[in-house]
Amino acid sequence: MGNRLIAVFLLVSMAYLLIISASAAYPRFALVFDDIKGPFFAAKSIQVQFNDSNSGTAQLNIEIAEINVQNYTWKNIRLSCNTFQYDQNEILCKDGSITVPGLFSFPIFLHFLFDSSFLRINLKPSKSESWHFTLKRDRNAWLGALAINNGQLNTIAGWLPNNEQLLKLSSGKINGAVQLVGVDSDLKAVTIDLSIGALAFADQAGLHAGENIALVLKSDFEYSEQHNHWQWQSELYWQAGEVFWQPVYLSGNNHHLSVHGVVDNGVIHLLDSSLMFAGMGTFNFSGILNISGNPLNVFKLEAEDIELSALFDQILKPFLRDTSLAEVGVDGLIDFDLSLKNGVLQSIRLDLEDVNVIDSRDRFAFHRINAHIPWRINNTTVADINMLNGHLLQIPLGTIRAPLEINEFNLFLPQLALPVLDGILKLEDFSATYSKKGWQWEFNGELEPVSMATLTEALQIQQMHGTLSAFIPDVRYDGSNVSVNGVLQLSVFDGSVVIHNLKLIEPMGLAPHLKADIAMRDLDLELLTRTFSFGKVEGRVDIDVRHLELANWEPIHFDARLFSSSGSYSRRISQAAIKNISALGGEGAVMAIQRSFLRFFEEFRYSEIGWRCALRLNICYMGGIESEPRSSYTLVNGGGIPAITVRGYNREVGWQELINRLRRVTRENDPVIQ
Template identity: 60%
Template structure:
């Protein structure tokens, strides 16, 4: 039972007691009742005292040890009247006071008219704050009204029940009227028109708070003449103010909620409801709530033309603050329908209309998404999803259509061909499922040749030449990490690259982490060095990179070894290449070449090249072709005519310093030329 019904029942009891002396003429008396039972309430140990006074005037005090109205119990309830007047047809209580210990106390004036069977109760809480209840009955029928004028919400906050998730108001005022009528203990109709102004509330932790809220409430109900059903309707207009309900913040913009339904004593039937959020869209809903089991028998929610940008900013973004999707821009609209039965979701229909998703960090973007996504709790469905274009890690993607199969919480995609630059990324046997630990997925596929020039331009890194292609074995995602179950094979610089033990930790997080081992074989040195303007080098090299670790795509640990490939091929090196090799660990080559006859040669022959680097804590521990114990090491071993050998001396170099040298193509240190 709501608080208004409880208070109303209590006031009926008070006036039942007040009517006792209405037909009795005496100057004072005391009355003790063991109890009163009524369909609405029960009262025990009632004391009524009427003090002496002028004829027809006295002081009245009523003390009730306990009042019980259904599940509500009050003890030591007191009503006192400083001026109590009684006549044959009228009883008045002026300068009265009602007190319920540890709950409420307020001044009151009471008027009872037996000829018209009318009760009028008025409480002037302050000079500008009052409420008035008028009740009139005829036979078994009754009607009444409540008028509220500037009643402070904090003054009635103690009357409100303690709800775990609902903070009580600390300021605000209520104005309005409530009209009602009924028969015996049954309410037949009621009409409410209230306005709440300057409402503020907060909990102790500050996680739920509201300021300067203005709300208009209109509601009504009617009992059916032919059944025990109550037909009800309500409208709420949020006109002003702001609310923070961790983690969502929302400000008023003429938001509107309307509902209409039926209560049959066993279930609450919501025939139709509509929630309109300005600049967001309209949500329509209906359903049936079972009172005894406290379960939703049926519920349906429909959303039409929802602005995804507003939905993300006001609702979704606060929940995604520490995730990959914390900084995303949405455009476009979405429609959806959700159906529940017995508290379980039975079906979802989501339609996306010209939607674009852009990451503010430029990690990914998908443009002009149009989709029809049906889902059933039992049974399989087919998703029709199309993406006009986009990019992932700056790599552009072409138009693609994704025919997904959904079966409860499992997703399957037999095959997908995704245009990537001038090549094609093929995904096969993609499957995903949702578990208690989150989403899991896996797939395999391949990449048809992609121009390295186009790829490196897209990634905004040093331009490389040739093509990139490869086979992708089974790739798995365990909710946090991406791992490759097998060997990833690529073709680049006219050679091959085999990647083992590839693992990507939080790939779309703020600090992605990669681990892998790589073996590169028979790379074309001319393509490789030409890419980085390193100077011309002819030949073939192998590269082993073990225990590679990247943090946020920057190397933090590896063991690298570059060495000449086996076989017969042209092995030549230019003076420009020698100058740049000197940056790895020697003392500059240019002056030495100019002091010798070798300066007349543009190119030299070599027998073997090699370079080693162990990266630890941002320090590169370097070596050359062989593991030489002395401080110097061989980077280029001469062979043929003319020949040149380049030696290095600096074995310990800061990684960032080494990168800076290579980028600037410095020649501060000279290698020893033999």
């Protein structure tokens, strides 16, 4: 833009010089300059025509075939004065016009007084628009003033060559004044007081655009003879309008940018500058940067009591839309500061005050986080992070305090006691590293007993009794998957559960997958069946679930086998349980039971219980105690007196149908035997 203004200024100045030369009382002349060149300016084929009527008025026409300023070219520029008056005291161009074909054509008024060294140029591109420029000279000092009334920025934008890479200015109105003070050829001070309204711009793709923007700019630049540098102060108020700068959308609401500084030998020093973002807070900054294009030599940014909800929603969240934080709401206050040196981050300090982080999909929530988090390059720091409570995948979390060691992009937490319901999850040697793959972390630890009653209530699943405890050997997250190296051990239903090969694929993704092999040993059947109101069964069972895969937390694949544990223990089964097992097996199994026989006894003895299910594409391929597939299979093998044997005949059942049957039988606490 500066180059265009220079070109117009040169054009007018050239006219001015030619006018002066024309004042030498030649009634008619024509001049032709083939070529004029300067360091940043070139003009070709300049024709000057002057006609004097000897009545004090004349006509002046100047035509320039081409003007080049750096990479920009304008052709067939024409300046004409239909009423050109001159004498020994003044030169006056009235009814003038300046034309650049295809770009603009508007009236111009030029007035120059010799005695007071006064120049006045009036441009009036339209009825409501005017640009007045005056230049006064007093000995060596001079004062230039530009007054703009309803200046149309789209007119100026029309001077620009079409370039798809550039923002296109489609509208904008400018009012105000610019004042220049100088001595000889040196500029000493500049004062700018401008207001811009209805500003609209966009790039071709619409990814960077603004509409109805209202700005007020007040700037003072002054050259200090004492310090031999420029001092400046600028205040920019963004009062209204909206801007979309991919991917951020912001609307004007009296945001205020205040920049103070000095320019010294090509180095800009930013001093005590600030950006006040309405609804968010004030960011103070200072720095040193080299005009030659080097990155920020020094930069410091600090802010206090920033509304985190506004900062996160308006600035941070648009950049996180492809992450699991895209659906997170954050509120609270944050103080922070950061510093850069030679473009490299040197330090960050974050202080969080009563911050809440809540996932809109309810996968996690962390409440009342208060934290002091320092970070320094090439140093180890310790963050102090406190959280009142929260939940992760519906499991409530209690108050924690985490002294987190930070070294560059590595985090380490020697120990953390995390209250989980009525138990405690003890994490040890937690470490996390940030790399190109994103965050990766690992830890080990143990879960001290959590009552199954509170856990199942929290998970909103069938209530269970007993306790859950676990030894957690080594858990790793590689950027997308969580895997447990070693085995996860639980204690439940008075037996043990060992989980091998546990892997969580994209746990925070849209379709999390869990894979594992599970071996349960010596589960107390009485506890188990009482929990699920299945009908009393005494005994112990082992359950193997191999190749288990859950998608979206529901099973899609496994090979399960339930069988009686080895050893000596009471093996009794109630008639209600037999009825329910039969119902699970489908109509074929029910028919196999001698119902009349069933009526005589409340309980029966058995020698072995067995059930198998291979889940494939929503079908459970069932079997019983026998390992070899036959037309029927044995679910309960009788033993002792009275004994009963239950056989199943349905080999295939839809998984959902099986779940529905299980739900039905567990709801019928008191089955009726007919």
